[in-house]
Amino acid sequence: MSVHATLRRSRLSIRLRLTLLYGGLVLACGIALLTSVYFLMRYIPDYAEPKLLSPGDSHEALMPPSAVCPTHIAAPSDLIVSKDDFLTMLLRVYGVALIGLALVALLLGWIIAGRILAPVHRITQTARTVAGHTPDERIHLDGPHDEFTxxxxxxxxxxxxxxxxxxxxxxxxxxxxxxxxxxxxxxxxxxxxxxxxxxxxxxxxxxxxxxxxxxxxxxxxxxxxxxxxxxHGMNDTEPVDLASVAERALEQVHNEATAGRVSLRGEVHPVHLRGDQDLLHHLLINLLYNAIRHNHSGGIARLTIVARDDTAVVTVTNTGELISAEDADRLFEPFYRAGTRTRANGHGLGLALVRAIAQSHHGTATATPNPDGGLTTTVILPATDP
The missing domain is CATH 1.10.287.130 (Signal transduction histidine kinase, dimerisation/phosphotransfer (DHp) domain)
Structure with missing residues (x-):
């Protein structure tokens, strides 16, 4: 076992520390109160001098007649006949009360700390259960909305x-x-x-x-x-003219679009950003191939790139089969294919690459099914000045 682990095991539990903290605070407040009362009672009031006792007098001489009982006489240690007697008795009684109060505070602190830390024990138990290969377990902590919930x-x-x-x-x-x-x-x-x-x-x-x-x-x-x-992200970035990259991508996929009788259209506006030019080229190529290969004869595939509010917005829209909203989002999962996509040319990584490249450039990639069939894929990337 490491030294760090040994030190951790030797430390007091949080519950015990909270208990000692509560009890210590009560004790400190009690001591401060006792000290304050003692000095206030010693120096502020004026005390009348007691009657001096002659050698033949007893303590009963200072007591009122009604307080003298022939069958019971208070012990001299409990008799208050001077200011010092009063302050001594005050310290004694207050000290006993303070000790009792501290013990009660420690007991209540232990109980309260246990109730406060009960959610922590539940969280710990759930974490252990999950670590024990039960990933479906959840805490589901009830109660008022606080730091623990x-x-x-x-x-x-x-x-x-x-x-x-x-x-x-x-x-x-x-x-x-x-x-x-x-x-x-x-x-x-x-x-x-x-x-x-x-x-x-x-x-x-x-x-x-x-x-x-x-x-x-x-x-x-x-x-x-x-x-x-x-x-794994990018280590080095460079200024990229996205419009120029898009023109090359459109030229690269033109022959496949012609072979599939898909009308390829592009509306590209000047946009600049910092990133990896090779990855951005793959992003556009995969978007265009996805729009062409998952289309029908006589369909349309359109690429639009515009600058909007310090961002580069890349939109690819294509015709094709009807796609549900659930399938549209799952198309970004590696190897996932929906409908006739299982029979299309490709390996199911195109849109997964698109989203991964967009996220590596601190952007987003989303897909929305078109009402008449096909898909609209939108990639938003942070743009820079030329």
């Missing part, structure tokens, strides 16, 4: 987000394994069949199939590497 609600929200993130990571790992295993399995099957029956296979036919399958695997791996790069 706010802390519990914050932890519940954090646990919800962590669970969502863990589930997304699990889906990502499973989907990535599937995407990489499928082409490799396909290539192995083709090679095994060709090796078993070489006379029935022509290399000129087999080679292009193996090459296409291999290129699909390479594209998936490159996309995963690009996604990892975007998720």
């Amino acid at each position: 706010e802390l519990a609600d914050t932890i519940d929200t954090m646990l919800d987000r962590l669970q969502t993130s863990f589930q997304a990571q699990q889906r990502f790992a499973a989907n990535a394994s599937h995407e990489l295993r499928t082409p490799l399995t396909t290539m192995r099957t083709m090679l095994q069949v060709a090796a078993a029956h070489p006379q029935d296979h022509d290399l000129a036919i087999l080679a292009p199939k193996l090459l296409a399958t291999n290129e699909r695997s390479i594209a998936t791996v490159e996309s995963l590497l690009l996604l990892s790069r975007a998720d």
Whole structure:
């Protein structure tokens, strides 16, 4: 066990510290009160001098006749005949009361500290349960809105987000394994069949199939590497003319749009920002490919880039099949495909890359389904002066 852990174990519990704090405060207030009363009673009032006792007199001589009882005489230590006797008795009685008050304060402090810290124990127990591989457990602390309920609600929200993130990571790992295993399995099957029956296979036919399958695997791996790069943020940035990057992207996807009989339109205004030009190019390319490949013959894909309130707003709108709002948001998950997208050309990482690149540039990426079909994807990035 480390020295730090040993020191932590040797410290007093919070409950005991609160108890000592409450009791100490009561004790300190009592001592201050006793001291104040003592000095006030000693120096402020005027005390009449007591009758001097002769050698033959007793204490009863100073007492009123009604106070003298033949069957009971108070002990001389309890008899007050002078100012010093009064102050001594005051200290004695007040000291006994102060000790009793301190003990009661410690007991009440222990009980109150336990009640105050009960939510903390519940939070700790829930955290231990979650750490013990029960991620569905939540605190759900009841009671008035205070610091403890706010802390519990914050932890519940954090646990919800962590669970969502863990589930997304699990889906990502499973989907990535599937995407990489499928082409490799396909290539192995083709090679095994060709090796078993070489006379029935022509290399000129087999080679292009193996090459296409291999290129699909390479594209998936490159996309995963690009996604990892975007998720880890940018180390270096440079001024980027987004309009120029958009013009090159439109030119790059023009042939595929023509082959798919999709009308490609662009409305690009000058916008400048700081970022990674290569990543921003991939962002626009993936947006355009998504709009072209998930479209129908005779459809439209439109790219618009404008500057608005110190931001660069990139909007890509396309026609196509009807998409629900839930599916529109889930399209940003890696490998998620909705509707006919499962049969479209691609590996399900396009919009995931778009969102990751946008977030690495301190921006946002959202998608909204169009009423007549298709999708409108909007990326907002912080812009700079030229």
